[in-house]
Amino acid sequence: MNIQSGTYYWPTTMPDAPTYPTLTEDIACDVLIVGGGSSGAQCAYYLASSGLHVALIEKNNIGNGSTSANTALIQYAGEKMFINLRNTFGSSYISKHLQQCRRAINDIELAAKQIEFDCSFTRRDSLYFASYPEDIGRLQQEYQLLKEEQFQLQFLTRKDIEELYPFSKAAAIYFKNDAELNPYIFTHGLIKYAMDKGVQVFEHTKLNGHVYHEDGVEIHTDTDHVIQAKQVIYCAGYENMEFKKEKQATFVSTYTVTTEPVADLSSWPNQTLIWETARPYLYIRTTADNRVIIGGLDDNTIYPEDRDSKLIAKRDQLITGFHKLFPTIPVKPAYYLTGQYGGMRDGLPIIGRYPDAPHSYFLNAYGDNGTVYSQLLSRIIVEDILQGPSQDLSYYVQDRPLLKS
Numbered sequence: 001m002n003i004q005s006g007t008y009y010w011p012t013t014m015p016d017a018p019t020y021p022t023l024t025e026d027i028a029c030d031v032l033i034v035g036g037g038s039s040g041a042q043c044a045y046y047l048a049s050s051g052l053h054v055a056l057i058e059k060n061n062i063g064n065g066s067t068s069a070n071t072a073l074i075q076y077a078g079e080k081m082f083i084n085l086r087n088t089f090g091s092s093y094i095s096k097h098l099q100q101c102r103r104a105i106n107d108i109e110l111a112a113k114q115i116e117f118d119c120s121f122t123r124r125d126s127l128y129f130a131s132y133p134e135d136i137g138r139l140q141q142e143y144q145l146l147k148e149e150q151f152q153l154q155f156l157t158r159k160d161i162e163e164l165y166p167f168s169k170a171a172a173i174y175f176k177n178d179a180e181l182n183p184y185i186f187t188h189g190l191i192k193y194a195m196d197k198g199v200q201v202f203e204h205t206k207l208n209g210h211v212y213h214e215d216g217v218e219i220h221t222d223t224d225h226v227i228q229a230k231q232v233i234y235c236a237g238y239e240n241m242e243f244k245k246e247k248q249a250t251f252v253s254t255y256t257v258t259t260e261p262v263a264d265l266s267s268w269p270n271q272t273l274i275w276e277t278a279r280p281y282l283y284i285r286t287t288a289d290n291r292v293i294i295g296g297l298d299d300n301t302i303y304p305e306d307r308d309s310k311l312i313a314k315r316d317q318l319i320t321g322f323h324k325l326f327p328t329i330p331v332k333p334a335y336y337l338t339g340q341y342g343g344m345r346d347g348l349p350i351i352g353r354y355p356d357a358p359h360s361y362f363l364n365a366y367g368d369n370g371t372v373y374s375q376l377l378s379r380i381i382v383e384d385i386l387q388g389p390s391q392d393l394s395y396y397v398q399d400r401p402l403l404k405s
Helices: 038-047 082-089 091-114 133-148 158-164 183-196 237-243 304-309 311-325 370-387 391-395
Strands: 004-006 027-034 054-057 122-129 153-157 171-180 200-202 207-213 216-221 226-234 249-259 273-276 282-286 292-299 333-344 350-352 360-364
Touching: 004 304, 027 038, 027 216, 038 054, 038 183, 038 370, 054 183, 054 226, 082 091, 082 133, 091 171, 091 183, 091 370, 091 391, 133 153, 133 171, 153 158, 158 171, 183 200, 237 360, 249 311, 282 311, 292 311, 304 311, 304 333, 311 333, 350 370, 360 370, 370 391
Parallel strands: 027 054, 027 226, 054 200, 122 273, 226 360
Antiparallel strands: 004 333, 122 171, 153 171, 207 216, 216 226, 249 292, 249 333, 273 282, 282 292, 350 360
């Protein structure tokens, strides 16, 4: 599956990343995690102290799939406004989801403190501005909903924005206590944490086939070995669709630029995360070494050749979009890439639990705050495995109820 292409910044921040062995024998385990990106690492982190025999396989190198392209804006708000999600799921449902997202961000912060490597987790505020005057009313409704849920935020007028930033927008929501991190180092840190507690980790070990049995799943690998697992968590990102199609999933192509380091960011107050109401939208953040990451301009194409042919033009558009906001900050592209980006039609991520795939969880943390969703879903899956049926699981399974008040 051709997921992405281009040049990648995050792996350069950890040039001596740990390596892991290839599976060289048949094994049996209580839980097998398929996928060594952020979702798999987050599951391994939660299972590390469980006392279960846990193994993880990754077909390439740990962290070198979608994780290496993840821009890692750690936010609870996503592409679909909560006022729209409330219309689909009901008020109590979305209230619960918001609290889950808040907890997930706190859990990410705790994990970042526990791991051995510095993943540059930093609390950041976010500015979500109205791209067009007609978006102001929806922003006000969104602000009111989130205030009722006890989130820390402000509603900014044009005057407020002009006093803070070198650009003018009609209105914005200013979110407090979002965050950013280095997803590549975070993933390696979680894997190392889990491995130190006994989780087996295997790179260059690809799932070639699976057979479901009454008491577990038999996994066949490309190394001609068999893994007998009582439970399997599929954490292969968008490649989960190769194992089990999910009708709610939709895909587009997205684009990202990471710039050369910037000498002066003083005109960017608090280096806030910034995004907008336009669709397709543009979003920006900074890195620990003062680079700027600019992403967005999603394109409806799902064909790799078409997607890749637009990369240079999209790179230049992203740079232009940034300069419209910060004309005094000169930026030059250093790394730029394009890749597949997935979401769910109803706006929430999915834990797939299918009758024809027993003893299995499909962690589909699709959406523009995938790191948060991965943490949220990983915790719920592990709770379901360790403690029995999780009440929280029903909010995220593929056949979750709609319009419950």
